[in-house]
Amino acid sequence: MSTYEAKLSKDGHVYTKRDGLVGGLNTYAVIQPHRKVRSVDEDSVWEAIVIGAGYAGLVASRDLVKVGKKTLLVEARDRIGGRTWSAEVDGTTYEMGGTWVSHVHGRLFAEMQRYGLQDQVMTTRTEDGGCSYFTLDTGSGTRKFSLQEAAEMTARAWRIFINIDGNEGRGICPLPHSSLGNVRVSFDQIKAVDQLSCRDRIDQIRHLLTADELALIESLVPHCGGGSVESISFLEMIRSQALQGYSPETFEDIWTLYKVRGGQSTLARRIFDDAVKHGLQYAFETPIKSIREKDSMVSLTTVSGKIYRAQRVINTIPIAVLPTISFDPPLSPLRREALEINQVCYLTKIHAEAEGDLRGLRGCTWPGDFLYIYGDGFCAGGRSTRITSFAGDNRGVLDPLKEPERLETALQRFHPMNIKKVVFHDWVSDPYAKAGAAWYPAGFLTKYLAELQKRHGNVLMASADWAHGWRSFIEGAVEQGALAANVVMEELGVLGANPPPGTLAKI
């Protein structure tokens, strides 16, 4: 049980046959009242304004107020967490976006240790229960495998796919936090690999795979990177391989096994509440329309026309949403080119509550509806199963916003089931996300990543979308928020434990 009270957010949807599609879900992430700004500070110049209350913004805000920087957090939504939040529906917690944690995500794990949550984890999938098998349905027939058979086939296919350097990625990506060039591999070597899409790579190794292995890698890659095998850079798969320890055996444990027991929003709340305790002021439901810098002062104009001013701004707006913000002076041509190309992740994570025990269910129906589905433990009460599914790029394929009732048919290709409800967040139609976690096409990173990471005058750009290491992960957001906050501290100065100015003379 959480000590927080779940309140209704505008975000997320639930579908039931009885009530149809209903927008808005309860979550610990909603902040009410939505605004806390002291009247004396309202029109003052803030030391820092942080745009966005996802993990990057939360960590940056918390770090800044703790050292005494007068900070305003502005957020378009009614809740914290950005692309990571958990909904509470009839006693069951659903992770609507970013989910997984591990000690290998060092900064995120440090946050969990800081707030005493390091052991408050649970495993995402459970192997016991009924229907413990893997369905592979490629449109040209359905096969069922044991979970172990499927894991072994997937591991073999992945090893062949990733092994472009004869050393399972160690040669090309020995240092995944400096994946575009480092003490061991030159930028030029990496640039050559960055020209490959995952499709290019699959074409190189296709003859080494069985038809089933090929089908598995064709669904695994877009499940990881959210786009299509054509649109995702192979280099990003190598970086993932490196971050996961170069081994399919540890891959799942590090990437997709553990989640926060009370839901991600209970961790986000701890960071937010810590920040508020230390003086953070905030305005939710406050989308920004423009950012202007003149004479070193940054002015933000909200959609409703209110202006906030600050010495420094930490902007955590995702790459897909940045083009909706007007910048003066304008963003560099190179950055605008990058925004124009954009990231490629358009998968949709959809939860279903299915009657009975389907905890062991796994599989994919791809090409088709689902890149991957898995049983994710019982729902509250223990008589129904939470099934988590990942629809491929939903723009025109399986769109739960348009045809939520189709989900039942789609899931029944795995096993006969009776679905009680469907719970999801459609990130693609969400105006403050417009896409999922950021993954990029071939050639993008070596050309644009450094530019995306650059500051724009006194606007620091901090997002998991262009993190150094765990790009597109919660960990990457924490990295970016912490580093940006540190730059602000360095530039504005922190009094710390020094005597306040003027007091030395009095001693």
Place this chain on the structure above:
Amino acid sequence: MSTYEAKLSKDGHVYTKRDGLVGGLNTYAVIQPHRKVRSVDEDSVWEAIVIGAGYAGLVASRDLVKVGKKTLLVEARDRIGGRTWSAEVDGTTYEMGGTWVSHVHGRLFAEMQRYGLQDQVMTTRTEDGGCSYFTLDTGSGTRKFSLQEAAEMTARAWRIFINIDGNEGRGICPLPHSSLGNVRVSFDQIKAVDQLSCRDRIDQIRHLLTADELALIESLVPHCGGGSVESISFLEMIRSQALQGYSPETFEDIWTLYKVRGGQSTLARRIFDDAVKHGLQYAFETPIKSIREKDSMVSLTTVSGKIYRAQRVINTIPIAVLPTISFDPPLSPLRREALEINQVCYLTKIHAEAEGDLRGLRGCTWPGDFLYIYGDGFCAGGRSTRITSFAGDNRGVLDPLKEPERLETALQRFHPMNIKKVVFHDWVSDPYAKAGAAWYPAGFLTKYLAELQKRHGNVLMASADWAHGWRSFIEGAVEQGALAANVVMEELGVLGANPPPGTLAKI
């Protein structure tokens, strides 16, 4: 080139035939003047006193002053870094203790990112150069292998050694930061494994190994854990395996490959200088003899009789040295029992400068002198090689303090060589270390670890010696320092960006 000036520390020794054994080495870690305490604060009650300027103490101090806590750092030595420091000798940097870094050490890597050092790394061993082979000399004959042969034999032996659960440690230690019990493995399961010494485990698998593989595992285990195979708990080897990603292939990269280009002391200096900039006051060459708490106030008495008082103390004194400190009230019987048993790491790291190119040299002469040696790149000038060697428990075997000239004979068992100088820090005879990194005997952790981690009234105990995750690593020190500082902040309160008390009424 470092921007710091290397100054002479009392720590470390250099031996040359011409000058014999000389104590004291130059390092960026020396802090001069050794004391900075404002006269008004001298006899005041500090909010926090941090004992020890190793990584735990540096991080705790930096974090505390940055949020405005009036903090005094007291350190027995004339330098920062504790059991991790780098010496500068004739233009060459020697790592005298803790050395290696990796992005998998999440908190340490975050420090490197914070100070812009994430790409300022170099690899410890180089494979090129002359003498690229591995010597295995067990006293009953010498064999030479290619580096790859030796790596493969070692990996095979390690896999068999570690595989007690049929899953290479994943079963017993899925969550190495909660290695004594977690959501997947019960404390009782772990307690059973904790009864095994590494000798017990070797006896179980001895029949599966060749004589050479057995010799390699018999030297690898004490090289990792610093004691003997009899004295080191097998459970700690499983934790190491888990932290390294369960794979001998990633083991070296994570554990022993990358070091800070300018030496560890350049990283430690950045943390220290950052703390000083934010108001840290400090007293080096100030060993403590007693810690007393009365009416919630903690008093420290230095060896020279000076008393410092604080609301909270963060004590980072290593386990082997803690018994030299008098506590009032006394430490708990259980903790005293743990201190009595103590840790087991008594290996000695010894560097030699050898003429010519011996960069590829590797090997071990064990049982005997060396658990492991490796060529570690050229010394300044490029005409001699830095050879790093690890002598087993040196109390009576190879003791460079007593017989430094014997080192040349011992190293010549690997290859004919002419040694120009020997550089080392004898941690065992060092009164402020008394041992190396902390590794423990069978049965110790499940009985004492939780007790060692406990606070003693208002004295928080923060040391890598009892860290949760990377126990005995720099990463563990950073973990402990950060967590302890956070407890102090929580308990004493941090004003942060809140209006100073009394100002609200004036608005």
